[in-house]
Amino acid sequence: MSLRFQRLLLILLTLIIIFSAVLLILYNTRENVSYFYTPSEIDESDMLTKKIIRIGGFVEKNSFNKISSSSFKFRITDEKASILVAYDGILPDLFREGQGAVIEGSFSDNNIFNATNVFAKHDENYMPKSIKESLKDTGYWNKNYK
Amino acid sequence: MNKIVILTPLIILLVICIFSLTYLLSGKDPNKPPSALLNKDVPIFESSSLYNSKEIIRTIDIKNKKTLINFFASWCSPCKIEHPLFFEISEKYPELYLLGFNHKDPTSQAKKYLEDDGNPYDFVGVDADGLIALEFGVFGLPETYLINENGKIVFKFMGPITTDVLKNEIEPLL
């Protein structure tokens, strides 16, 4: 093989690699990306597509229902609309009614959202209760705070 | 040709920076769900006064006036941090109606809190079970909402408001 031919082969190989990488990226950004909605943004067409999406909102108060030790139903809401979610598995530690949560999954035929993943977010603005009490007891909060 | 190739990283850098900057300036925060309530009507609520349980405030009562609603609690330390700002607001904008909702607090402690730190609110509503907060989609205390004359929520802020927020985001709407 001449030196020139060898280099040509190399360049060709590189181009093929780059080309297939671009194809991969293009394909996957269409297929493997999930959209994020709030419950009120979801309409009929979203329910029909059966694509994997994420829904963010709060776990509605008094909606949590334990079917068995590993299967749960609850509603996720943004105060405008709410969606019934079914989930099998272990809920995250921070999952609680009234707390923010993000649910990943897809709609089933009867418009129930089948969650494959549940993420809960802890709310940092709340102050731990005992600290607030100890603060109050000692009266260390300065009265004329400026 | 060679120069153009070397220019690409700079171009990519510029693109990334422009997008990130636009994103940052748009004030979006991906860690908090977007409020579905913005530019929507105020939720219907009904609450009694902290000082007189017979005195009731309803959604209709704040129609036709600009209202600043603040959710607070005696046990919430960030609330203490923003508290003095409400005195400034009420001094500067006497026509603005300041409505405070006391969130999940024993009455006595709420009263003591407002005694110690002062009461800037025109009306303090009790939200003992947190239902009003739920209606408003409160994520965490403190949280502040601005409602215009038409009863639409025009501004919402999570966490303690600061002088910057007051100057740059609330005041232009007043």
Added chain:
Amino acid sequence: MSSLFGFLSLIFATGINFYLFFSRYILRFQSQRFNFFIRLSSLLTLLSFFSLMYAYIISDFSNYNVFQNSHSNKPLIYKISGTWGNHEGSMLLWLSTLSIFSFFFSFTKNIEDDFKKLTLIIQSFLHILFSLFIIFTSNPFLVNSILVNEGLGLNPILQDPGLAVHPPVLYAGYIGYSIVFSIAIAGLFQNKDDEWLYVAKKWSLISWTFLTGGIALGSYWAYYELGWGGWWFWDPVENISLMPWIAGLALVHSLMMVRGEQAIKKWIVFLSILCFSLSVFGTFLVRSGILTSVHSFAADASRGIFILLIFFIVTGFGFLVFLLKEPKKSNSLNLLFINKVSALVINNILMIIATLTILLGTIYPIIIEVLYNKRISVGGPYFNSTVIPIMIPGFLLMSIAPILSWQTNKIINSKKYALGFIILSILVLIQSFFLEFNTWGLVGLLLGFWIILASIIAICSSYKVKFTIKFFQIINPHIAHIGVGIAIIGITCSSIFQTELDFNLNEGDKFNVNGKMVLFEEIATTNQINFQSLRGKFLFDIEKDESRKIEAGKNYYPVSKMITSEAGILHQWNKDIYFILGDQKNNEWFVKVLINPFVSFIWLGVIIMMYSGLIAVTRR
């Protein structure tokens, strides 16, 4: 008091750097004094960091940062690690690490004095940028305006030894690239000889080793603490540490070509700038709170804009100098179809593509939201199906690359390799036929074993085995690749051949895990000092005499009202058995058992890679 002291030292350190930066061409320092000032500023920065740490140790709540993030009841070690467990402190750690690197670099002997000074001046410049950021937007020394006697920080998730050491190690990796960056820029300005390439190589190896350790610690933490049974989630925070890692790997490999006297300086300089840029970009993405991540950080737009500005200045400056002062054409590459040079070039191309793919996936949500106002999330599936296929040809190449020759197309002992590969393929095929068949699993196992086998053949047939330091230095590239092979096997097995078993159990039930009987003894609740624990107690393999106890459950921290999962992990050399205790209904408990085969191989592979990173530093 310590706050004031810390703040003043920070100001002084910054002042010295300003002085060094601006007076460089006016005053013409004596070498001795220049080094003295650089070291002084480094020590002052460290002093400032330690005074913050001191404030944490003595729980000085008059410091607002300590008040927000610490608590007097915390164990000492978490008070110390609390120093960098928050935004302000972690930025100060950033700066201190930068100083430490400058400090050590100032002792480098075998480069020209002018060159060294220029490098350190660039380091000073970086120091100034970040200390201004700290002083103006994230000062950890603010005094608390309210008098308190107790702090607010008791986040139990952060009270973990893994999380305590992870940030410093990771930062050492990120910021080590600042030295490489400065050296490369200095090299562009003073383009005399190639001596600096050797210095850059050492520092890039050191930072790469730290970065490897940091990433591994992070994923090990996620594995045992998050309780999801996985160790890599393609979370944005993980991705941004992976980007400089891959780019750094490309850099280390390119620097190899210096030894073959085929310096591709232009490319090396490009990679050096890229590595540090990616590190700063990562800091920007994390600290601006721009990403949706499981690990959420407090967001503040002004901080984000400031770091974005720093990122823009650093990267823009780097690439601009690169554009204007690009190195003269060095001796051309000896590219043949399959020799070492071409293998290294292809490997570099693959790594850069992989880095760009991850970068794209990480910032894609930002772009989409700005353009279409839609929120999307790019998760595991995207990265798995783009990054892995891109890396596969690289892995194949890497098995034979170290034995390729610099000059010719010939592969020594090529028959041995061909034979080895064929036998291995058959073995893996047979094995996967009898166990479960999975294409990706097959590819992964074949690759992993092939890399190991090829490296061993290479070691045995090319060198005389003797146990001297020199020998270990020579075979070091092979050792590194064996580490990668082991890690690939671990990754493949634990992710593809993971089995998940779900049980609904009453206390006293027996159940079958992987052919072994397990007894669900009882649920026990105990009160610890600052939390309540709920534990499911299991006895593994009850038919044997020495059955093993496993405890899985949850901790409830009443102070912060938080619950944390505590997975029970039974480590065996060939698999981890991972117990997660779920919820209960009518005394029936949900128990999830994951069998992760060969997880330990991942950590072993990582350790081998770090080892050979260190060995490579010792070799010129």
